[in-house]
Amino acid sequence: GAVVSQHPSWVICKSGTSVKIECRSLDFQATTMFWYRQFPKQSLMLMATSNEGSKATYEQGVEKDKFLINHASLTLSTLTVTSAHPEDSSFYICSAVSGRLERTDTQYFGPGTRLTVL
Amino acid sequence: QKEVEQDPGPLSVPEGAIVSLNCTYSNSAFQYFMWYRQYSRKGPELLMYTYSSGNKEDGRFTAQVDKSSKYISLFIRDSQPSDSATYLCAMSDNTGTASKLTFGTGTRLQVTL
Numbered sequence: 001g002a003v004v005s006q007h008p009s010w011v012i013c014k015s016g017t018s019v020k021i022e023c024r025s026l027d028f029q030a031t032t033m034f035w036y037r038q039f040p041k042q043s044l045m046l047m048a049t050s051n052e053g054s055k056a057t058y059e060q061g062v063e064k065d066k067f068l069i070n071h072a073s074l075t076l077s078t079l080t081v082t083s084a085h086p087e088d089s090s091f092y093i094c095s096a097v098s099g100r101l102e103r104t105d106t107q108y109f110g111p112g113t114r115l116t117v118l
Numbered sequence: 119q120k121e122v123e124q125d126p127g128p129l130s131v132p133e134g135a136i137v138s139l140n141c142t143y144s145n146s147a148f149q150y151f152m153w154y155r156q157y158s159r160k161g162p163e164l165l166m167y168t169y170s171s172g173n174k175e176d177g178r179f180t181a182q183v184d185k186s187s188k189y190i191s192l193f194i195r196d197s198q199p200s201d202s203a204t205y206l207c208a209m210s211d212n213t214g215t216a217s218k219l220t221f222g223t224g225t226r227l228q229v230t231l
Contacts, residue, residue: 004161034218041126043221044162044206093161107219109154109161 002028004096006110013084014118021079021113023094029074030096034107035067038091050077084117091115121145124207124222133231137194141207141222144188148209148220151183153192156204156224165205166192197229 003026013019023033031052036044048069049057056069068080077096081088091114095107124141131137139153150169154162166181168174168190174181182191190209194201204224210217 009159041223043120043122043223044219045221046218049218095161106164109163111159111161 002026002096002098002106002108004030004094004108004110006092006094006113008113009111010114010116012116012118015085016083018080018082019084019115021081021092021094021115023077023079023096023110025075025096025098025108028096028098028108030077030098031074032097033071033077034095034097035069035077035079036093036095038093038112044093047079081115084115086117089115089117119144121220122207122209122222125225126223128226128228130228130230131197133197133199133229135197135229137192137197137201137227137229139192139194139205139207139225139227141190142188143190143209145209145211145220146188147211150210150212150217151181151190152208152210152219153179153181154206154208154221156206158203162206194227197227199229199231202227202229 005024007022033050035047038044047062050069050071052071058064071077091112093112095109122143153166156162168181168183171183171185178195180193204226206224207222208219
């Protein structure tokens with residue numbers, strides 16, 4: 001089946017630094033990738049939709065200048081948390097979709113990246 | 119009020135039991151309903167996808183949708199210890215699993231020997 005990887009799986013950083021998280025589709029080309037954030041005991045919350053070769057679409061309340069998304073190729077999307085603060089500590093998870101946004105397409109989820117900001 | 123409500127559990131059942139997991143929602147625009155299974159430190163895995171009201175069966179899993187009540191369920195028959203995971207319901211008002219999803223908080227299930 002389709003596999004999506006994320007790197008790193010966990011990261012600890014100091015407040016004020018930037019962290020980059022990679023999301024890769026390993027055996028298919030992903031025209032669309034989604035980035036979610038999941039706080040403990042809470043839902044996965046969609047942060048942004050990333051389309052290859054175009055600007056990401058951010059959900060209401062998500063700061064696009066703080067969470068930079070780049071989808072430069074059909075197999076890689078990156079999320080950069082700039083000037084991270086402790087409240088950004090969370091589980092970040094991506095999903096990838098192949099082809100067109102049709103009912104039969106499936107979101108394949110990565111294993112997630114746990115970010116801890118000290 | 120959250121758009122999707124799901125009891126976080128934990129729910130503990132003995133092996134072989136029938137498990138019932140449920141979600142309610144408030145947005146009548148939701149037309150597509152999914153159940154995902156998420157093991158610890160792993161990404162969600164799609165289990166079931168339904169569109170219309172009624173039941174859909176796949177092996178030991180049955181998904182049920184009641185749009186009039188805005189209520190969906192996932193039943194697991196003959197539960198196994200390997201079913202121990204967090205089960206997330208998800209919904210969309212657009213073209214199915216590939217569109218933006220709204221998730222429930224997830225119900226943590228523990229199947230004991």
